[in-house]
Every structure is written in C-alpha cells, then in structure tokens.
Amino acid sequence: MTAATPAGAPPGPPGRLEEVADGTYAYIQPEGGWCVSNAGILLEPGRGGRPVLVDTAATRARARALRAALRGLTPDRPRLIVNTHFHGDHTFGNAELAGPGTVVVAHERTRTEMAAAGLGLTGLWPGVDWGDIQLVLPEMTYRQQLTVHQGDRVIELIHPGSAHTTNDTLVWLPRERVLFAGDVVLPGCTPFVLMGSVAGSLDTLRLLRGLDPLTVVGGHGPVSGPEALVGTEAYFHWLQETAAKGRAAGLTPLQLAREAGPGEFGGLLDPERLVANLHRAYSELDGEPLGQELDVIGIFGEMVTYNGGVLPRSHA
Numbered sequence: 001m002t003a004a005t006p007a008g009a010p011p012g013p014p015g016r017l018e019e020v021a022d023g024t025y026a027y028i029q030p031e032g033g034w035c036v037s038n039a040g041i042l043l044e045p046g047r048g049g050r051p052v053l054v055d056t057a058a059t060r061a062r063a064r065a066l067r068a069a070l071r072g073l074t075p076d077r078p079r080l081i082v083n084t085h086f087h088g089d090h091t092f093g094n095a096e097l098a099g100p101g102t103v104v105v106a107h108e109r110t111r112t113e114m115a116a117a118g119l120g121l122t123g124l125w126p127g128v129d130w131g132d133i134q135l136v137l138p139e140m141t142y143r144q145q146l147t148v149h150q151g152d153r154v155i156e157l158i159h160p161g162s163a164h165t166t167n168d169t170l171v172w173l174p175r176e177r178v179l180f181a182g183d184v185v186l187p188g189c190t191p192f193v194l195m196g197s198v199a200g201s202l203d204t205l206r207l208l209r210g211l212d213p214l215t216v217v218g219g220h221g222p223v224s225g226p227e228a229l230v231g232t233e234a235y236f237h238w239l240q241e242t243a244a245k246g247r248a249a250g251l252t253p254l255q256l257a258r259e260a261g262p263g264e265f266g267g268l269l270d271p272e273r274l275v276a277n278l279h280r281a282y283s284e285l286d287g288e289p290l291g292q293e294l295d296v297i298g299i300f301g302e303m304v305t306y307n308g309g310v311l312p313r314s315h316a
Contacts, residue, residue: 012030015062015065017041018223020176021173021215022176023043024173026223027040027066031315032187032218033269033313034312034314035089035316036316038219040054040180040217044153050076051076052079052148053081054171054180055093055219058130059093059129060096060131060133061129061131062093077099077100080104081097082105082106082169083169085182087117087183088120091114095136104140106167107141107142107168111137114137118135128314143159145158153176154174156172157169157170157171158172160184160200162290164192164219165183165291168196168204170182174211176215177215178215179211179216180217182219183218183219183220186220189218189268189270190262190268190269191277192277193277194296198240199284199290201232202237205236214226235268238264238265242263243256243282246260253278253281257278270312272304275303279294
C-alpha cells in the first residue's frame, strides 16, 4: 500500500456522557470518525452495584478517559464488559476498564477474530499514540442470543448474523427501548461493511426496526433515534443499486466510486469507505457467501487511493 502517510492527526475532543434512560449512559466521542468510538455504561437502576460496560475505546488514553467518566458515576469497576465486535477501536481498552472479577463477553467469533487480528489495527495508523495496549480476549462467548439480568433490568445480547462484521453483538434494553448498535449503525458516518455484508445489514436493520427502539446509540457518531435505522437502510439500498449498475458497466469498485461519488450521502464522515462497501456489494452480486473474507489490506489501499493518496485521518 502506497500512501502519503501523515504523522497522525491530533486527538479529537474528549468524550462526554449522555444519560439516555434511567442509569443508562452513552459515552460519546466526537466526531466519531475512524477509531473514535462510543461506549455505554449501564448502572443497576436504583441499587448501585457493579455496572455493565459496552465497549472500551481504542487507545490507552481514551480508555482511561472512559474509566474516569465511569468513576464519576460509580466507584465500582464493571462486572461485565460487552464487546460489540472484534475491531480494536472497541476492544483495545478492555485491560484498562476491567477489574478483579470483571467478565468480558462477546459473540464466539469475536474472540476468534480478536485473537487473529491482534494489534494489527495499530499498523494502519502508525501516527496515533495507541499507548501500551494489552489485548484481553472475551472469556465468555455465546452463539445467537444471551440474556443478562442486572437487578430488574433485562439486557439482551443479540447476534444478527453478518452485518458490520460476521460477529456483531446488538445490546438491547427492552424496557428502556434503548439500543446499543455497535458499528451496525453509525449516525453521521458512512457505513462500513468490508468485513460484513450489505444484504445482511439490511436484514439486521429490519430486525432492529421490529424492536422499535426509542434511542439508538451507534458505535460512532451522536445519539440518535429510529431515524438512524431509516437512513442506514437508504444508504445500503442506494449502494446495491449503484453496485449493480457499475458491475454491469464493467467498472471496478474503485472506478465506480470515483465515477458515482457518495451521491446524497456526501455529508457523512469517512466517504472513502464507499470503495470498500462496493467491493462487498460486488462480492454479493457474484454470489459469494455473506461475510466472505476479502483482501482487507488491498482494499484499504484503494480507499487511500480514492482519498487522494493520503491515509484517512484518525483523531484517536
């Protein structure tokens, strides 16, 4: 991969807590671009007790900032950390946030993919100050669905199939109607399914609309409502239509991305993801299995090319 690689963008603004239901907090890290991810803090309503944490940030410094925000709510370390998928910007902070007795839980493929990926994400942005990261794998895994009881609160962990990745976990609070969607939903950001599925994402979005959430906390971007599901669906329908036309015209995904551009979705962060998403759409048009492994490094290089030969900025 050839690119004019910047030394690394300065870190973005610090995270902030937003209470989205009683004892339910979204930890939002603006602006939500590459590796600047959100998290969730679930306190046991009315009782105190050890919290449940959803994701743990990318760098050691950001994980420590999340830990400080958690300490502002409770002196207790999490009894449970849920990783919504294997990408390091959601899991590298596990070691910083875990304490004695903390259990890290995720889909079974998340553990496998985390172990295989290791700290490889750090190599894509060498200019980021990642800190001394210690990889902590999930020690409890599930296959389809897992119910966690936190006092009177029910927390449903749902694996939807292949969406953002092949190992996503949706964190659903049915009483509060709050959905922590991980990177399946990215309000204000371009969706990204290089390691997942376009068709599977649409199936997942239908599932999410059926849950009827009141509040949606995406893996990146601001807190939203169900309109985020509608907008994400519209993007994937547009992507499928664009890919079908481009493939029929004999264009490569990179050529098509340059010709078509982001269309009505030009206001979303990280528009270079279009190249990767078109590769995934082409794979599905070719009849390959949903989530079929693609050349991630090569396609990332094409995203750099689409971006004018410059590595996409990360403010992690």
